[in-house]
Amino acid sequence: LQITTPVMAISSWTRALTLLAAASAAAAFSTPLRVGARRRAIASPGASAVRMRDYPKPNVENTDNYRVSSALTSKLKSLAGKGGSKRVAIVGGGLAGLSAAKYLVDAGHKPVVYEARNVLGGKVSAWQDEDGDWIETGLHIFFGAYPNMMNLFAELDLHDRLQWKVHKMIFAMQQLPGEFTTFDFIPGIPAPFNFGLAILLNQKMLTLPEKLQTAPPLLPMLIEGQDFIDAQDELSVTDFMRKYGMPERINEEVFIAMAKALDFIDPDKLSMTVVLTAMNRFLNEDNGLQMAFLDGNQPDRLCEPMKQYIEARGGEVITGCPLASIETADDGSVTGLRMRSGELVTADEYVSAMPVDVVKRIVPEKWSTMPYFRQLDNLEGIPVINLHMWFDKKLNSADHLTFSRSPLLSVYADMSTTCKEYYDEEKSMLELVFAPCSPIAGGNVNWIAKSDEEIIDATMGELARLFPTEIAADPKWPSTVGQGPEGTARLRKFAVVKTPRSVYAAIPGRNKYRPSQETPIPNLTMCGCFTSQKFLGSMEGAILSGKLAAEVVACRAAGEPTQGLKAVQPHVESEAAKAEPRKPVGVKGSDAVSFGGGSSLGSKAIDELKEIDPSQLVPLG
Secondary structure (H helix, E strand, O other): OOOHHHHHHHHHHHHHHHHHHHHHHHHOOOOOOOOOOOOOOOOOOOOOOOOOEEEEOOOOOHHHHHHHHHHHHHHHHHOOOOOOOEEEEEEOEEEHHHHHHEEEEEEEEEEEEEEEOOEEEHHHHHEEOOOOOOOEEEOOEEOOOOOOHHHHHHOOOOHHHHEEEOOOOOEEOOOOOEEEEEOOOOOOOOOOOOHHHHHHHHHOHHHHHHHHHHHHHHHHHHHHHHHHHHHHHHHHHHHHHOOOOOOOOHHHHHHHHHHHHHOOOOOOOOOOHOOOOOOOOHHHOOOOOOEEEOOOOHHHHHHHOOOHHHHHHOOOOEEOOOEEEEEEEEOOOOOEEEOOOOEEEEEOOOEEOOHHHHHHHHHHHHHHHOHHHHHHOOOEEEEEEEEEEHHHHHHHOOOHHHHHHOEEEEEEHHHHHHHOOOOOOOOOOOEEEEEOOOHHHOOOOOHHHHHHHHHHHHHHHHHHHHHOOEEOOOOOOOOHOOOOOOOOOOOOEEEEEEOHHHHHOOOOHHHHHHHOEEEEOOOOOOOOOOOOOOOOHHHHHHHHHHHHHHHHHHHHHHOOOOOOOOOOOOOOHHHHHHHHOOOOOOOOOOEEEHOOOHHHHHOHHHHHHEEEEEEEEOOOO
16 A cells, blocks of 8 residues: 555556647547648758658557457447348448448448539549649548547548657647647657646646646536536536636637637637547547648548449448438338429438538428427537638648647648658648638637638748748738748749538537437438537548447347437427428538538538528628
8 A cells, every 4th residue: 555555646647748748639630621641740941841640540540449349340230231231321421321331331231322512522522623622611630539430441541541640639829929838748658648748748828737727627527527527517617717716728728729629619619529530539549639631632542442442342322412301101200302303302311411501401391390309409510611721832840730729720730741642842732721610619709701802811920930931921811911031932823711610619518419419200310420429520530430330220120129319408308399380491502511511611601501591791890
């Protein structure tokens, strides 16, 4: 006891200190990030351009979450042949829909995916411009703590398409333009101690007293576990911080970057449950925060292999086939899907893999008073903007994801350095997440309603802070006029992709409304990262939701028990009992925004957005 007690005390404090690092680390857990691997992490002023360098794949398999994911894959395969092969119609060809189809063919069924657009991927879709350059809906990063995604890559034999980066996190120094700091994860140090050491070694972001003051309020997460985490959903990150006496400076140093990376939202708007959930995922995995970039565009390098796998096993993937309505019987069950072409698609089972905002527009009148569907009124997608900016020179940026800690930008990466397909040693192409961009996310400006030129000018001002000796003074961009003569890099081309309704807005009090994959409709299953699963609104969450939906269908076909329906909140039950039926407004238009995707918002898309979501275009600020 004389030996053990001090060791346990030290261990407890070390775990406490790791929580702050995990909080910062959780900033990387978003959905909304994605991609790569290659060079020196920090480029000092005047240094030569950093070159791409890949790192070996970390051990992502030796975790409980990975084993759970593998076990579910095995379960689905074991159900093949039980109950016969069902024809399953899946609406939506994003990651959730493709995941559902992949695991349904594993379970011996015949899924057909119907995607409204001519490109697969949903929120990870991409397309080429007139120059042949790829335009991506979002900047997407893959993490070691994405067990279902890592299982999928193994099952499709795609691991060689991930470019792993050095295990660190890079932050721009807010008060020191052009300077950066890092959390460095030392190889061989197990979790959670690698977190603690990474933050203790960093001397630039928080003082030791601030680190010590921040850790104790987070200890209940370790002690009470998921019950404590779920109970914090009514609090914003800022509310939690002030309730438990955390230092105010941690908001500026850590929580702003974290909140914007997790859900494109400022900390005064983001649910603390989201932050704690992300921290809890990363805290116990040695390589959970190691990041990888896909080696090229998502449609070709990820979605196409999923499509080929599905079709090689008897499934189908059909693009350019938008849904008009869901046809129902008197008992509410689905009798078919009426497509815009007029075709009636019939199947044994139906899966919705549509975004929540699209689902709400398509819910049949018979279902509209059901509490399960009424609760969706409490969920909505968050606006976000993704930028591509091509420069005429190479910038001294990192071969990694960088947290900008900027009022306007969340994260960015120089894709000309991090990604093989976009590699260029002479010129930089930055991909940046512009957030928050609307009042629901905590912003005071509705950037979705702003012109592309206004958005780029604001971004150029932020880049002048991040690269003060490199960005040129350019009269075309007024925000750069203060740049000195040493700056010579000029913007030669840009693309602005606006997603008016991206992943669900994880504002306080919303987690309880996320529905189960199983629905009260006997032949309908739901998936999408907004549905109830433990990996938030992210690529990982989308893959897991599709896999869980496949489990529902496969178990039902085999006559085995399912996970069941998630309980609906009592007040929703009460409100639904008094509600009048609503006719579906339907999904109109043909631009990506009509189907929950991202778009360059040309005049046609703006007209469609005015009709389906006019609040997005109301000027503010």
